[in-house]
Amino acid sequence: MLGTAGHIDHGKSSLIQALTGTDPDRLAEEKKRGITIQLGFARLELPDGRSMGVVDVPGHERFVRQMIAGATGIDVALLCIAADDGIMPQTVEHLAVLELLGVPSCVVALTKIDLVDDEWVEFMKDEVARALKATPYGGAPIVGVSSRDGRGLPELLDAIAGAAQHPVRSRETDAARMPIDRVFTIKGSGTVVTGTLWSGTVRVDDELEILPHGVKSRVRSIQMHGENVDEAGAGNRVAINLNAVKASDLHAGDFLASPGAVVLTDRFDAQFSYVGAQGGADKPFATGTRVHIAHGTREVTGRVLLMNGRAELGAGQSCYAQIRLDAPLPAASGDRFVARSYSPVRVIGGGSVLASRPRRRTTLSQDETALLDALRNDNVQGVCETALAMQRHPASIERIAADAGVEASLVREGLLGMENANKMLSLSETPGACLATRAVLARDVSAIENELLRFHAENPLQTGMPKAMLAARRFPHMEPDCFDALLKEAARTGRIVLAEGAVSHPSAAGGAKAAQEQAERAVLAALEKAGRTPPPIDDLLAGLDENASLCKKALGALERGGDAVRIDSSLCFARSVYDELEAAARSLLESAGGATASELKDAMGLTRKYAMPLLEYMDDRGVTVRDGDVRRLR
Structure with a gap:
């Protein structure tokens, strides 16, 4: 171009x-x-x-x-x-x-x-x-x-x-990005937009997103220099015929991109240079000054906040700054922008976008400074290493990029390369879903152990801490998939025990487990003793000389283990008793071909109080099927 x-x-x-x-x-x-x-x-x-x-x-x-x-x-x-x-x-x-x-x-x-x-x-x-x-x-x-x-x-x-022998190109492998500088209609073809393709490749039939509207459209045809082509690469001037959009709904200044490739941002960190103002070149640029920001083919107003307490810039000087915008822009790392004074309007500076979605701050930490240094020097590997170092817990590539304020596409390849080079660990089978350095992993597993020891000391009768409680206490902002992956890794190395939605420390839960096992034996003995006429569950548990809460957990464990069979909310049999009752029912139905509830009740030796819920349970389980008043084996 x-x-x-x-x-x-x-x-x-x-x-x-x-x-x-x-x-x-x-x-x-x-x-x-x-x-x-x-x-x-x-x-x-x-x-x-x-x-x-x-x-x-x-x-x-x-x-x-x-x-x-x-x-x-x-x-x-x-x-x-x-x-x-x-x-x-x-x-x-x-x-x-x-x-x-x-x-x-x-x-x-x-x-x-x-x-x-x-x-x-x-x-x-x-x-x-x-x-x-x-x-x-x-x-x-x-x-x-x-x-x-x-x-x-x-x-x-x-x-x-x-x-023009050696043109500088955007990364050819990136998603398509193009600022629109003209919008018009061609009779018989529809809406056409033109611009210079910043990155990626556009092909006929590609789906593209139009920002800031968020509207998606498909490419009907492409022209370069007035000739139809099947695709156009980064750096070329192109005319793109779009379907399903009206020219009146689009404007010069809009942005065309692969769906999801660009996120609008109302702020970005930048390397900002002040070139001085015409008629007042010696006047310094003060932090917080209101300006016009031109990016691509769009211009919006905003403020320039200089970093690390810097109050002003002299003409010809530059520094890191955060640009706060009054309207969002589709800015990405590496984009260039120009700043013009608010009034009168003159070009006074500009620079390059570094982090496109940073948190709001003007005082930089050591890691944040290192990140901006790497971005300014186009050191992608340095960006990846610093972005990962900024993470205090295992995280996905998307979270790592978002917390660093950069696009996931910028760091994905580098982070996966670090994983392959064993410079960090992947805690998930899905590439990039949960990454951590060895130091972060060791610190978080130790934190889990300490939390579990504290929990066991405060709750001696609890065999384990609910996963949701552990997450809320120690990792409230961790991605759920990463939390699960972290627990699995800790369990794999024997640092914790995972069982039925609870987490326990292998050395500290012994007393609670012994108490739990004692409660399970007591509940099972009570059920077996009650035989075919057990009392309601609450009454059964209340009659035991054990901790009530522990007994409820014990009954749940017996059910999950198959030693107890819960018929409904208040009726439960020992497994051995239930098996005898089901065998009696099956024997009658096999010989007679079918039987009424009364006949089955007598065969099982139960009163109606126990027989009816038991028969309905067997219907639900698929042991029997009801046909009017008669039941048969399924």
Whole structure:
């Protein structure tokens, strides 16, 4: 992508028309006034056979916002400076925008050389070279051109081709992300959006999400440079025909992305640079200053809060800052933004997004500083290691990323690589579902042991602590799946005992287990003694010389173990007694083929009080089936 930049009336649009044969000024007002108001687009054929998309941006100070939108995502800037005018205010402002947005390459077109003599052209080249020396574009080629007579155009094309040899691309493997700069309707096709694809690949029939609306649409067709293609990769200018959306519902400034790939955020941590304000370059930038934030093709207002107690920044200085937005943006790590003063509106700074979803704070911990350092240096491995170190408990990749304020896609591959390299442990069979360092795992297992010892001391008759209670006390914010995985790992190594939803310490629950076993023996003996006519459960347990709560737990354990059979809420038989009753019923039904409730009652030697709930229980269990007043074996 090639994008123009420069002061108004320095010949940007004329030069693009001379180079491409396309007039980028589309609007009648643009042609009438002779200035560019909206972004214009064209296709440039290079001498080596390659082609570039061209974005022609406005130069008037009132349209700097459109210039920022046009500069987003370009590979080479074509800075136009009129030979008869020299460097002007918007030249400086556009140059600052290019630097803040990280545009990697620049070629200077010294336009309108037909209006000056050769000596003046050389003088202006020296002036421009000196001005660029203090910028990232020092040493950029400067080519004198005339759009009227064609002088210098071949040399300019060669310079552009050289600058475009090594374009900087977003990560090709990422999900698709594209800021929308135009929305329109084509008769017979429907809604079309255009923009420069920041990352990923878009294919026909892909489903995409439109932000901030949250609407999803499918790609009907794709064009690059006016030609239909099946797919488009990162760095290309594309036109995408969308289905099931109206052009009137979308706007320039909206964002197109793979579903779920982008989360809107109302704040982000950034490396913020202050370039100074025109007419007041010496005035420092104060923390909390209200500004306009331009990201992609959208601009919103917000405040810049400098980190670690810093009160202000001088011109040319930079530091970490948190940007608080009045409206959310689809910002992600690595994105560039430009800050403009609130009023009057001037470009004053900008920088790069580091953490896109941080917590609200301006004082950084040591880990948070290390994380921002790694993000600023594009050290993905450092980001992963620091994000993991910030976790105090086992967590999923999604939680690790969210707590660090970065996208899961940024750290997923690195974290899984650390797992494969045994630099951390995975507590789940699902890759990335529950990760922890050995130190974190050891600390959390020790915390569980200490909590269980305390519980057993306070509750000597309890054989174990309910899992939900342990989670609430020690790990209230841990993901449930990670908590279960942590318990399984602790049980695997013999540090805890897991049984029936309770957790116990292997060395401290002995007395309680002995008491529990004694209660179970007492309850079972009472049931066996009661035989075929047991009292209601509450009365049975109340008659025992044991702790009432312990007896209830004991009865539950007997039921789970199969030694007791609960018929309903108040009736329970010992297993041996129940088996005799069921055998008696089966014997009658096998010989007679069917029997009434009265006949079955007599066969089992029960009164109606006990027989009816028992027969209904056998119906529910599928032992018998009822047909009117008669029951048969199923």
